[in-house]
Amino acid sequence: MRFMGDASLKGQSELDVLRTLLKLCRDHEVMRDECYCQVVKQITDNTSTKQDSCQRGWRLLYIVAAYRSCSEVLQPHLVRFLQDVGRTPGLPFQGIAKACEQNLQRTLRFGGRLELPSSMELRAMLVALDVVEEICAEMALTRPEAFDEYVIFVVTNRGQHVCPLSRRAYILDVASEMEQVDGGYTLWFRRVLWDQPLKFENELYVTMHYNQVLPDYLKGLFSSIPAGQPGEQQLQQVSKLAALQHRAKDHFYLPSM
Template identity: 85%
Template sequence: MELRAMLAGRSSKRQLFLLPGGLERHLKIKTCTVALDVVEEICAEMALTRPEAFREYVIFVVTNRGQHVCPLSRCAYILDVASEMEPVDGGYMLWFRRVLWDQPLKFENELYVTMHYNQVLPDYLKGLFSSVPAGQPSEQQLQQVSKLALLQHRAKGHSHLPSVQEMQDYIPAQLYRSLAGSVWLRLLGQHRQQTQALSPHQARAQFLGLISALPMFGSSFFFVQSCSNATVPAPCILAVNQNGLNFLSTETHELMVKFSLKEIQSTRTQRPTASSSYPYVEIALGDVAAQRTMQLQLEQGLELCRVVAVHVENLLSAREKRLTLPPSEITLL
Protein backbone atom coordinates (compact mmCIF):
# COMPACT_ATOMS: atom_id res chain seq x y z
CA MET A 1 0.00 0.00 0.00
CA GLU A 2 2.84 2.37 0.87
CA LEU A 3 4.64 1.62 -2.42
CA ARG A 4 1.48 2.29 -4.43
CA ALA A 5 0.93 5.56 -2.56
CA MET A 6 4.54 6.66 -3.11
CA LEU A 7 4.41 5.80 -6.84
CA ALA A 8 1.26 7.90 -7.11
CA GLY A 9 3.13 10.77 -5.45
CA ARG A 10 1.24 10.52 -2.15
CA SER A 11 3.88 10.08 0.56
CA SER A 12 2.03 12.19 3.15
CA LYS A 13 -1.49 13.29 4.09
CA ARG A 14 -3.27 15.60 6.53
CA GLN A 15 -4.81 13.48 9.27
CA LEU A 16 -7.39 14.65 11.79
CA PHE A 17 -6.78 13.84 15.49
CA LEU A 18 -9.50 14.54 18.05
CA LEU A 19 -8.65 15.76 21.54
CA PRO A 20 -11.20 15.64 24.41
CA GLY A 21 -14.05 18.13 24.09
CA GLY A 22 -14.04 18.06 20.28
CA LEU A 23 -10.70 19.90 19.95
CA GLU A 24 -9.21 19.16 16.52
CA ARG A 25 -5.63 18.91 15.32
CA HIS A 26 -4.76 18.29 11.65
CA LEU A 27 -1.24 16.88 11.47
CA LYS A 28 0.93 16.06 8.46
CA ILE A 29 1.44 12.29 8.43
CA LYS A 30 4.24 10.67 6.41
CA THR A 31 4.75 6.99 5.58
CA CYS A 32 7.23 6.73 8.47
CA THR A 33 5.02 8.50 11.08
CA VAL A 34 4.18 6.29 14.06
CA ALA A 35 1.75 6.90 16.95
CA LEU A 36 4.58 8.09 19.23
CA ASP A 37 5.49 10.84 16.71
CA VAL A 38 1.91 12.15 16.89
CA VAL A 39 1.94 12.01 20.70
CA GLU A 40 5.22 13.98 20.78
CA GLU A 41 3.89 16.63 18.37
CA ILE A 42 0.69 17.25 20.35
CA CYS A 43 2.62 17.16 23.63
CA ALA A 44 4.98 19.83 22.26
CA GLU A 45 1.92 22.05 21.70
CA MET A 46 1.05 21.51 25.36
CA ALA A 47 4.63 22.52 26.37
CA LEU A 48 5.54 18.93 27.35
CA THR A 49 9.01 17.89 26.19
CA ARG A 50 10.13 15.04 28.47
CA PRO A 51 9.87 11.35 27.43
CA GLU A 52 8.22 10.60 30.81
CA ALA A 53 5.33 12.82 29.76
CA PHE A 54 5.02 11.27 26.26
CA ARG A 55 4.54 7.84 27.86
CA GLU A 56 1.32 9.00 29.51
CA TYR A 57 -0.61 9.72 26.31
CA VAL A 58 -2.07 7.26 23.81
CA ILE A 59 -3.62 7.42 20.33
CA PHE A 60 -6.89 5.46 20.07
CA VAL A 61 -8.57 4.34 16.84
CA VAL A 62 -12.36 4.56 17.19
CA THR A 63 -14.74 2.72 14.85
CA ASN A 64 -18.38 1.65 14.65
CA ARG A 65 -19.64 5.15 15.64
CA GLY A 66 -17.65 5.19 18.86
CA GLN A 67 -18.64 1.67 19.95
CA HIS A 68 -15.20 0.14 19.33
CA VAL A 69 -12.20 1.87 20.94
CA CYS A 70 -8.71 0.43 20.51
CA PRO A 71 -5.46 2.01 21.78
CA LEU A 72 -2.65 1.94 19.19
CA SER A 73 0.82 0.62 19.87
CA ARG A 74 3.43 3.41 20.05
CA CYS A 75 5.16 1.98 16.97
CA ALA A 76 1.96 1.61 14.85
CA TYR A 77 2.27 3.40 11.49
CA ILE A 78 -0.56 5.95 11.24
CA LEU A 79 -0.82 5.68 7.42
CA ASP A 80 -1.16 1.90 7.71
CA VAL A 81 -3.93 2.28 10.29
CA ALA A 82 -5.73 4.83 8.07
CA SER A 83 -5.36 2.61 4.97
CA GLU A 84 -6.78 -0.39 6.86
CA MET A 85 -9.67 1.56 8.39
CA GLU A 86 -10.91 3.57 5.37
CA PRO A 87 -12.35 0.60 3.40
CA VAL A 88 -13.87 -0.94 6.57
CA ASP A 89 -15.25 2.16 8.33
CA GLY A 90 -15.02 5.50 6.53
CA GLY A 91 -16.18 7.25 9.72
CA TYR A 92 -13.26 6.05 11.84
CA MET A 93 -11.61 8.55 14.20
CA LEU A 94 -8.21 8.90 15.86
CA TRP A 95 -8.36 10.13 19.45
CA PHE A 96 -5.58 11.55 21.63
CA ARG A 97 -6.12 10.79 25.34
CA ARG A 98 -4.16 10.64 28.58
CA VAL A 99 -4.02 7.17 30.18
CA LEU A 100 -1.25 7.43 32.81
CA TRP A 101 -1.30 10.19 35.44
CA ASP A 102 2.08 9.84 37.19
CA GLN A 103 3.42 13.25 36.17
CA PRO A 104 2.06 16.23 38.17
CA LEU A 105 -0.54 18.44 36.51
CA LYS A 106 0.60 21.72 34.93
CA PHE A 107 -1.61 24.77 34.74
CA GLU A 108 0.21 27.30 32.52
CA ASN A 109 -0.46 26.03 28.98
CA GLU A 110 -4.00 26.72 27.75
CA LEU A 111 -4.27 23.69 25.43
CA TYR A 112 -2.97 21.40 28.20
CA VAL A 113 -5.52 22.67 30.74
CA THR A 114 -8.45 22.62 28.27
CA MET A 115 -7.62 19.12 27.01
CA HIS A 116 -7.35 17.64 30.52
CA TYR A 117 -10.43 19.51 31.76
CA ASN A 118 -12.49 18.16 28.85
CA GLN A 119 -11.22 14.61 29.41
CA VAL A 120 -12.01 14.36 33.13
CA LEU A 121 -15.24 16.41 33.25
CA PRO A 122 -17.62 13.64 31.97
CA ASP A 123 -16.31 11.15 34.55
CA TYR A 124 -16.61 13.76 37.32
CA LEU A 125 -20.24 14.46 36.35
CA LYS A 126 -20.98 10.73 36.55
CA GLY A 127 -19.68 10.88 40.13
CA LEU A 128 -16.96 8.31 39.43
CA PHE A 129 -14.01 9.98 41.17
CA SER A 130 -15.35 9.54 44.71
CA SER A 131 -18.01 7.56 46.52
CA VAL A 132 -21.51 8.98 46.80
CA PRO A 133 -22.99 8.51 50.30
CA ALA A 134 -26.35 6.76 50.51
CA GLY A 135 -27.63 9.43 52.95
CA GLN A 136 -26.94 13.13 53.22
CA PRO A 137 -23.54 14.32 51.85
CA SER A 138 -21.16 15.90 54.38
CA GLU A 139 -20.85 19.68 54.65
CA GLN A 140 -17.31 19.47 53.22
CA GLN A 141 -18.55 17.50 50.20
CA LEU A 142 -21.40 19.97 49.59
CA GLN A 143 -18.98 22.91 49.71
CA GLN A 144 -16.58 21.22 47.30
CA VAL A 145 -19.30 20.19 44.81
CA SER A 146 -20.88 23.66 44.81
CA LYS A 147 -17.50 25.32 44.19
CA LEU A 148 -16.74 22.87 41.35
CA ALA A 149 -20.15 23.67 39.85
CA LEU A 150 -19.41 27.40 39.88
CA LEU A 151 -15.95 26.83 38.35
CA GLN A 152 -17.55 24.92 35.45
CA HIS A 153 -19.96 27.85 34.94
CA ARG A 154 -17.04 30.30 34.99
CA ALA A 155 -15.08 28.06 32.56
CA LYS A 156 -17.82 28.82 30.01
CA GLY A 157 -17.20 32.54 30.50
CA HIS A 158 -20.38 33.23 32.52
CA SER A 159 -20.18 35.65 35.44
CA HIS A 160 -23.85 35.47 36.56
CA LEU A 161 -25.10 32.78 38.95
CA PRO A 162 -26.35 29.72 37.03
CA SER A 163 -30.07 28.98 36.77
CA VAL A 164 -31.48 25.82 38.38
CA GLN A 165 -31.49 24.17 34.93
CA GLU A 166 -27.85 25.12 34.27
CA MET A 167 -26.85 24.02 37.76
CA GLN A 168 -28.14 20.48 37.14
CA ASP A 169 -25.55 20.12 34.35
CA TYR A 170 -22.69 20.95 36.75
CA ILE A 171 -23.44 18.55 39.64
CA PRO A 172 -23.28 14.72 39.61
CA ALA A 173 -26.92 13.50 39.44
CA GLN A 174 -26.71 11.33 42.58
CA LEU A 175 -25.57 14.34 44.63
CA TYR A 176 -27.93 16.85 43.01
CA ARG A 177 -30.94 14.77 44.06
CA SER A 178 -29.90 14.95 47.75
CA LEU A 179 -30.83 18.66 48.08
CA ALA A 180 -33.48 21.05 46.75
CA GLY A 181 -32.45 23.31 43.84
CA SER A 182 -32.85 26.43 46.02
CA VAL A 183 -30.38 25.04 48.58
CA TRP A 184 -27.81 24.34 45.84
CA LEU A 185 -28.23 27.92 44.55
CA ARG A 186 -27.54 29.27 48.04
CA LEU A 187 -24.41 27.09 48.34
CA LEU A 188 -23.15 28.26 44.94
CA GLY A 189 -23.71 31.87 45.95
CA GLN A 190 -21.22 31.44 48.82
CA HIS A 191 -18.38 30.85 46.32
CA ARG A 192 -19.32 33.55 43.81
CA GLN A 193 -16.93 36.18 45.12
CA GLN A 194 -13.93 33.79 44.97
CA THR A 195 -14.60 32.71 41.38
CA GLN A 196 -15.93 35.88 39.72
CA ALA A 197 -12.50 37.36 38.95
CA LEU A 198 -11.18 34.14 37.37
CA SER A 199 -10.69 33.84 33.61
CA PRO A 200 -12.17 30.71 31.94
CA HIS A 201 -8.62 29.26 31.76
CA GLN A 202 -8.02 29.90 35.47
CA ALA A 203 -11.42 28.37 36.33
CA ARG A 204 -10.57 25.18 34.39
CA ALA A 205 -7.12 25.03 36.05
CA GLN A 206 -8.62 25.45 39.53
CA PHE A 207 -11.25 22.77 38.76
CA LEU A 208 -8.50 20.33 37.73
CA GLY A 209 -6.46 21.12 40.85
CA LEU A 210 -9.42 20.40 43.13
CA ILE A 211 -10.59 17.14 41.55
CA SER A 212 -7.04 15.78 41.21
CA ALA A 213 -7.20 15.10 44.97
CA LEU A 214 -10.25 12.81 44.63
CA PRO A 215 -9.58 9.07 45.20
CA MET A 216 -10.23 7.72 41.69
CA PHE A 217 -8.87 10.68 39.70
CA GLY A 218 -6.60 9.45 36.88
CA SER A 219 -8.59 6.25 36.27
CA SER A 220 -9.96 4.69 33.09
CA PHE A 221 -13.49 3.44 33.80
CA PHE A 222 -15.23 0.34 32.39
CA PHE A 223 -18.71 -1.05 33.04
CA VAL A 224 -18.44 -4.76 33.89
CA GLN A 225 -21.53 -6.89 33.19
CA SER A 226 -20.39 -9.99 35.08
CA CYS A 227 -17.31 -11.40 36.85
CA SER A 228 -16.31 -14.99 37.59
CA ASN A 229 -14.62 -13.99 40.87
CA ALA A 230 -17.09 -14.48 43.74
CA THR A 231 -15.54 -11.59 45.72
CA VAL A 232 -16.49 -9.10 42.97
CA PRO A 233 -20.24 -8.30 43.00
CA ALA A 234 -21.33 -7.57 39.41
CA PRO A 235 -22.50 -5.61 37.55
CA CYS A 236 -19.98 -3.06 38.75
CA ILE A 237 -17.59 -0.34 37.59
CA LEU A 238 -13.91 -1.11 37.07
CA ALA A 239 -11.47 1.77 37.59
CA VAL A 240 -7.99 1.04 36.21
CA ASN A 241 -5.22 3.27 37.55
CA GLN A 242 -1.65 3.17 38.90
CA ASN A 243 -2.94 1.38 42.01
CA GLY A 244 -4.36 -1.50 39.94
CA LEU A 245 -7.87 -2.83 39.29
CA ASN A 246 -10.46 -1.16 41.51
CA PHE A 247 -14.00 -2.58 41.45
CA LEU A 248 -16.60 0.02 42.47
CA SER A 249 -20.27 -0.27 43.39
CA THR A 250 -22.55 0.94 40.57
CA GLU A 251 -24.80 2.66 43.14
CA THR A 252 -22.45 4.42 45.59
CA HIS A 253 -19.14 4.12 43.65
CA GLU A 254 -17.50 2.83 46.84
CA LEU A 255 -14.44 0.60 46.47
CA MET A 256 -15.47 -3.05 46.95
CA VAL A 257 -12.45 -5.11 45.81
CA LYS A 258 -8.96 -4.17 44.62
CA PHE A 259 -6.13 -6.05 42.84
CA SER A 260 -2.73 -4.36 42.56
CA LEU A 261 -0.83 -4.09 39.25
CA LYS A 262 1.85 -6.42 40.70
CA GLU A 263 -0.75 -9.22 40.87
CA ILE A 264 -1.59 -9.06 37.15
CA GLN A 265 0.27 -11.74 35.18
CA SER A 266 -1.52 -11.49 31.84
CA THR A 267 -4.73 -10.39 30.12
CA ARG A 268 -6.42 -11.68 26.99
CA THR A 269 -9.72 -11.20 25.22
CA GLN A 270 -12.10 -14.00 24.29
CA ARG A 271 -14.85 -13.94 21.70
CA PRO A 272 -18.44 -13.89 22.96
CA THR A 273 -20.10 -17.28 23.42
CA ALA A 274 -23.36 -18.26 21.73
CA SER A 275 -25.33 -17.34 24.86
CA SER A 276 -23.65 -13.95 25.33
CA SER A 277 -23.39 -10.81 23.21
CA TYR A 278 -20.34 -9.43 25.06
CA PRO A 279 -16.71 -10.57 24.76
CA TYR A 280 -14.80 -11.72 27.81
CA VAL A 281 -11.49 -10.60 29.22
CA GLU A 282 -9.46 -13.22 31.04
CA ILE A 283 -7.06 -11.85 33.67
CA ALA A 284 -4.44 -14.10 35.29
CA LEU A 285 -3.68 -12.96 38.85
CA GLY A 286 -1.12 -14.02 41.45
CA ASP A 287 2.39 -15.27 40.69
CA VAL A 288 3.85 -17.91 38.38
CA ALA A 289 3.63 -20.57 41.10
CA ALA A 290 0.01 -19.93 42.09
CA GLN A 291 -2.14 -18.29 39.42
CA ARG A 292 -5.88 -17.79 39.47
CA THR A 293 -7.96 -16.63 36.53
CA MET A 294 -10.73 -14.04 36.58
CA GLN A 295 -13.17 -13.59 33.69
CA LEU A 296 -14.82 -10.23 33.12
CA GLN A 297 -17.65 -9.67 30.66
CA LEU A 298 -17.72 -6.16 29.16
CA GLU A 299 -18.09 -4.33 25.85
CA GLN A 300 -14.66 -2.66 25.71
CA GLY A 301 -12.59 -5.79 26.29
CA LEU A 302 -9.72 -4.93 23.95
CA GLU A 303 -9.50 -1.38 25.30
CA LEU A 304 -9.33 -2.74 28.87
CA CYS A 305 -6.47 -5.12 27.97
CA ARG A 306 -4.46 -2.36 26.28
CA VAL A 307 -5.02 0.15 29.10
CA VAL A 308 -3.94 -2.45 31.69
CA ALA A 309 -0.88 -3.20 29.52
CA VAL A 310 0.11 0.50 29.48
CA HIS A 311 -0.07 0.63 33.31
CA VAL A 312 1.86 -2.64 33.79
CA GLU A 313 4.56 -1.56 31.28
CA ASN A 314 4.94 1.71 33.18
CA LEU A 315 5.27 -0.18 36.48
CA LEU A 316 7.94 -2.51 35.05
CA SER A 317 9.79 0.42 33.48
CA ALA A 318 9.86 2.28 36.82
CA ARG A 319 11.07 -0.88 38.59
CA GLU A 320 13.80 -1.40 35.98
CA LYS A 321 14.94 2.18 36.43
CA ARG A 322 15.22 1.73 40.20
CA LEU A 323 17.27 -1.46 39.76
CA THR A 324 19.69 0.08 37.26
CA LEU A 325 22.77 1.54 38.92
CA PRO A 326 23.93 4.94 37.68
CA PRO A 327 27.32 4.85 35.82
CA SER A 328 29.10 6.45 38.77
CA GLU A 329 28.24 3.43 40.94
CA ILE A 330 29.30 0.75 38.48
CA THR A 331 32.68 -0.72 39.49
CA LEU A 332 34.84 -2.42 36.91
CA LEU A 333 36.08 -5.75 38.31
Protein backbone atom coordinates in the same frame (compact mmCIF):
# COMPACT_ATOMS: atom_id res chain seq x y z
CA MET B 1 18.64 14.06 3.20
CA ARG B 2 17.68 17.18 5.15
CA PHE B 3 14.03 16.11 5.13
CA MET B 4 15.01 12.59 6.22
CA GLY B 5 17.10 13.92 9.10
CA ASP B 6 20.42 12.72 7.63
CA ALA B 7 21.71 16.25 6.97
CA SER B 8 21.41 19.52 8.87
CA LEU B 9 18.33 21.63 8.15
CA LYS B 10 20.55 24.75 8.43
CA GLY B 11 17.86 26.82 10.06
CA GLN B 12 15.05 25.68 7.79
CA SER B 13 11.98 23.69 8.78
CA GLU B 14 11.20 20.39 7.07
CA LEU B 15 8.28 22.18 5.38
CA ASP B 16 10.71 24.78 3.96
CA VAL B 17 12.96 22.01 2.62
CA LEU B 18 10.02 20.18 1.09
CA ARG B 19 8.65 23.26 -0.64
CA THR B 20 12.07 24.12 -2.06
CA LEU B 21 12.36 20.62 -3.53
CA LEU B 22 8.86 20.72 -5.04
CA LYS B 23 9.55 24.11 -6.61
CA LEU B 24 12.79 22.82 -8.13
CA CYS B 25 10.92 19.90 -9.66
CA ARG B 26 8.27 22.28 -10.98
CA ASP B 27 10.70 24.71 -12.56
CA HIS B 28 13.18 22.14 -13.92
CA GLU B 29 11.53 19.07 -15.40
CA VAL B 30 14.81 17.16 -15.57
CA MET B 31 14.93 17.30 -11.75
CA ARG B 32 11.82 15.13 -11.37
CA ASP B 33 13.39 11.81 -12.36
CA GLU B 34 16.50 12.76 -10.41
CA CYS B 35 14.41 13.42 -7.31
CA TYR B 36 12.54 10.10 -7.58
CA CYS B 37 15.76 8.14 -8.14
CA GLN B 38 17.52 9.75 -5.19
CA VAL B 39 14.63 9.14 -2.79
CA VAL B 40 14.23 5.51 -3.89
CA LYS B 41 17.99 5.07 -3.43
CA GLN B 42 17.77 6.50 0.09
CA ILE B 43 14.91 4.21 1.19
CA THR B 44 16.40 1.04 -0.34
CA ASP B 45 18.60 -0.83 2.16
CA ASN B 46 18.71 2.30 4.28
CA THR B 47 21.67 2.20 6.71
CA SER B 48 21.18 5.61 8.33
CA THR B 49 21.94 5.96 12.03
CA LYS B 50 18.72 7.98 12.33
CA GLN B 51 15.92 5.67 13.48
CA ASP B 52 13.21 7.36 11.41
CA SER B 53 15.27 8.18 8.31
CA CYS B 54 13.66 5.54 6.08
CA GLN B 55 10.19 6.39 7.30
CA ARG B 56 10.76 10.05 6.49
CA GLY B 57 12.03 9.05 3.05
CA TRP B 58 8.74 7.27 2.36
CA ARG B 59 6.85 10.33 3.53
CA LEU B 60 8.85 12.42 1.07
CA LEU B 61 8.14 9.99 -1.76
CA TYR B 62 4.43 10.04 -0.93
CA ILE B 63 4.35 13.83 -1.15
CA VAL B 64 6.45 14.15 -4.31
CA ALA B 65 4.24 11.56 -6.05
CA ALA B 66 1.19 13.72 -5.34
CA TYR B 67 2.78 16.80 -6.95
CA ARG B 68 5.22 15.86 -9.69
CA SER B 69 5.11 13.21 -12.44
CA CYS B 70 8.08 11.25 -13.74
CA SER B 71 9.21 10.56 -17.30
CA GLU B 72 7.78 7.73 -19.42
CA VAL B 73 11.22 6.09 -19.24
CA LEU B 74 11.23 5.95 -15.43
CA GLN B 75 7.50 5.30 -14.96
CA PRO B 76 7.39 1.46 -15.34
CA HIS B 77 10.41 0.99 -13.08
CA LEU B 78 9.07 3.31 -10.38
CA VAL B 79 5.61 1.73 -10.46
CA ARG B 80 7.13 -1.76 -10.26
CA PHE B 81 9.21 -0.73 -7.24
CA LEU B 82 6.15 0.60 -5.41
CA GLN B 83 4.08 -2.46 -6.30
CA ASP B 84 6.78 -4.85 -5.09
CA VAL B 85 6.91 -3.14 -1.69
CA GLY B 86 3.15 -2.73 -1.41
CA ARG B 87 2.30 -6.33 -2.27
CA THR B 88 5.08 -8.31 -0.57
CA PRO B 89 3.84 -9.79 2.74
CA GLY B 90 5.96 -8.88 5.74
CA LEU B 91 7.73 -5.89 4.22
CA PRO B 92 7.53 -2.63 6.18
CA PHE B 93 5.92 0.46 4.66
CA GLN B 94 3.36 -1.53 2.67
CA GLY B 95 0.59 0.95 3.36
CA ILE B 96 2.48 4.02 2.28
CA ALA B 97 3.95 2.22 -0.76
CA LYS B 98 0.39 1.58 -1.98
CA ALA B 99 -0.52 5.20 -1.25
CA CYS B 100 2.57 6.38 -3.18
CA GLU B 101 1.51 4.31 -6.19
CA GLN B 102 -2.02 5.74 -6.04
CA ASN B 103 -0.64 9.28 -5.84
CA LEU B 104 1.69 8.68 -8.77
CA GLN B 105 -1.04 7.18 -10.96
CA ARG B 106 -3.34 10.15 -10.25
CA THR B 107 -0.54 12.61 -10.96
CA LEU B 108 0.33 10.92 -14.24
CA ARG B 109 -3.31 10.93 -15.27
CA PHE B 110 -4.57 14.30 -14.05
CA GLY B 111 -1.45 16.33 -13.30
CA GLY B 112 -0.06 16.97 -9.85
CA ARG B 113 -1.49 19.03 -7.05
CA LEU B 114 -0.95 22.79 -7.22
CA GLU B 115 -1.20 23.96 -3.61
CA LEU B 116 1.92 23.20 -1.57
CA PRO B 117 1.40 20.94 1.48
CA SER B 118 0.62 22.39 4.90
CA SER B 119 2.24 21.52 8.21
CA MET B 120 -1.02 19.77 9.17
CA GLU B 121 -0.69 17.47 6.17
CA LEU B 122 2.85 16.55 7.19
CA ARG B 123 1.60 15.63 10.65
CA ALA B 124 -0.88 13.16 9.14
CA MET B 125 2.06 11.12 7.85
CA LEU B 126 3.73 10.50 11.20
CA VAL B 127 3.82 7.39 13.36
CA ALA B 128 1.82 7.40 16.58
CA LEU B 129 4.89 8.04 18.75
CA ASP B 130 5.77 11.12 16.67
CA VAL B 131 2.26 12.48 17.14
CA VAL B 132 2.38 11.87 20.90
CA GLU B 133 5.75 13.61 21.20
CA GLU B 134 4.64 16.58 19.09
CA ILE B 135 1.45 17.15 21.09
CA CYS B 136 3.36 16.70 24.35
CA ALA B 137 5.88 19.30 23.17
CA GLU B 138 3.00 21.71 22.51
CA MET B 139 1.84 21.05 26.07
CA ALA B 140 5.37 21.91 27.29
CA LEU B 141 6.12 18.29 28.24
CA THR B 142 9.66 17.28 27.33
CA ARG B 143 10.57 14.29 29.54
CA PRO B 144 10.30 10.77 28.01
CA GLU B 145 8.45 9.49 31.10
CA ALA B 146 5.73 12.05 30.39
CA PHE B 147 5.36 10.79 26.79
CA ASP B 148 4.67 7.30 28.12
CA GLU B 149 1.46 8.49 29.77
CA TYR B 150 -0.30 9.34 26.50
CA VAL B 151 -1.69 7.10 23.76
CA ILE B 152 -3.33 7.54 20.34
CA PHE B 153 -6.60 5.60 19.95
CA VAL B 154 -8.55 4.80 16.80
CA VAL B 155 -12.30 4.93 17.41
CA THR B 156 -14.81 3.21 15.13
CA ASN B 157 -18.45 2.10 15.12
CA ARG B 158 -19.69 5.48 16.38
CA GLY B 159 -17.53 5.36 19.46
CA GLN B 160 -18.38 1.78 20.40
CA HIS B 161 -14.97 0.34 19.48
CA VAL B 162 -11.82 1.96 20.87
CA CYS B 163 -8.38 0.52 20.10
CA PRO B 164 -4.97 1.89 21.17
CA LEU B 165 -2.37 2.22 18.42
CA SER B 166 1.09 0.78 18.66
CA ARG B 167 3.71 3.48 19.12
CA ARG B 168 5.25 2.42 15.81
CA ALA B 169 1.92 2.34 13.96
CA TYR B 170 2.12 4.49 10.87
CA ILE B 171 -0.79 6.91 10.90
CA LEU B 172 -1.20 6.77 7.13
CA ASP B 173 -1.42 2.95 7.27
CA VAL B 174 -4.11 3.18 9.95
CA ALA B 175 -6.05 5.78 7.97
CA SER B 176 -5.89 3.70 4.79
CA GLU B 177 -7.18 0.62 6.61
CA MET B 178 -9.92 2.48 8.46
CA GLU B 179 -11.22 4.10 5.28
CA GLN B 180 -12.05 0.62 4.02
CA VAL B 181 -13.58 -0.55 7.32
CA ASP B 182 -15.31 2.52 8.76
CA GLY B 183 -15.16 5.88 7.00
CA GLY B 184 -16.43 7.54 10.19
CA TYR B 185 -13.39 6.64 12.27
CA THR B 186 -11.71 9.20 14.53
CA LEU B 187 -8.33 9.38 16.26
CA TRP B 188 -8.17 10.27 19.94
CA PHE B 189 -5.24 11.53 21.98
CA ARG B 190 -5.72 10.55 25.62
CA ARG B 191 -3.81 10.28 28.86
CA VAL B 192 -3.85 6.74 30.24
CA LEU B 193 -1.32 6.94 33.11
CA TRP B 194 -1.27 9.58 35.83
CA ASP B 195 2.09 9.23 37.56
CA GLN B 196 3.41 12.69 36.64
CA PRO B 197 2.00 15.60 38.68
CA LEU B 198 -0.54 17.89 37.04
CA LYS B 199 0.53 21.37 36.00
CA PHE B 200 -1.56 24.34 34.98
CA GLU B 201 0.76 26.77 33.19
CA ASN B 202 0.06 25.57 29.63
CA GLU B 203 -3.36 26.32 28.10
CA LEU B 204 -3.37 23.33 25.73
CA TYR B 205 -2.39 21.02 28.60
CA VAL B 206 -5.24 22.30 30.78
CA THR B 207 -7.79 22.19 27.94
CA MET B 208 -6.84 18.66 26.90
CA HIS B 209 -6.98 17.21 30.42
CA TYR B 210 -10.14 19.10 31.33
CA ASN B 211 -12.05 17.79 28.31
CA GLN B 212 -10.82 14.24 28.84
CA VAL B 213 -11.76 14.16 32.53
CA LEU B 214 -15.07 16.05 32.29
CA PRO B 215 -17.27 13.23 30.87
CA ASP B 216 -16.11 10.79 33.57
CA TYR B 217 -16.62 13.41 36.25
CA LEU B 218 -20.17 14.17 35.10
CA LYS B 219 -20.97 10.44 35.10
CA GLY B 220 -19.96 10.26 38.77
CA LEU B 221 -16.98 7.97 38.11
CA PHE B 222 -14.70 10.11 40.30
CA SER B 223 -17.00 10.19 43.33
CA SER B 224 -15.18 9.74 46.62
CA ILE B 225 -18.02 10.71 48.95
CA PRO B 226 -18.30 8.24 51.85
CA ALA B 227 -21.52 6.43 52.63
CA GLY B 228 -24.23 8.71 53.97
CA GLN B 229 -24.85 12.39 53.42
CA PRO B 230 -22.07 14.53 51.93
CA GLY B 231 -20.55 17.10 54.24
CA GLU B 232 -21.00 20.85 53.88
CA GLN B 233 -17.54 21.27 52.32
CA GLN B 234 -18.26 18.57 49.75
CA LEU B 235 -21.64 20.12 48.93
CA GLN B 236 -20.01 23.50 48.40
CA GLN B 237 -17.35 22.02 46.11
CA VAL B 238 -19.83 20.00 44.04
CA SER B 239 -22.18 22.98 43.80
CA LYS B 240 -19.41 25.26 42.57
CA LEU B 241 -18.25 22.76 39.94
CA ALA B 242 -21.83 22.20 38.77
CA ALA B 243 -22.42 25.95 38.55
CA LEU B 244 -19.27 26.44 36.51
CA GLN B 245 -20.35 23.68 34.12
CA HIS B 246 -23.78 25.30 33.84
CA ARG B 247 -22.26 28.66 32.89
CA ALA B 248 -19.66 27.11 30.55
CA LYS B 249 -22.54 25.76 28.47
CA ASP B 250 -24.11 29.25 28.34
CA HIS B 251 -27.24 28.06 30.14
CA PHE B 252 -29.26 30.89 31.67
CA TYR B 253 -32.01 28.90 33.39
CA LEU B 254 -31.59 27.94 37.04
CA PRO B 255 -30.15 24.43 37.45
CA SER B 256 -32.13 21.80 39.30
CA MET B 257 -30.98 20.45 42.63
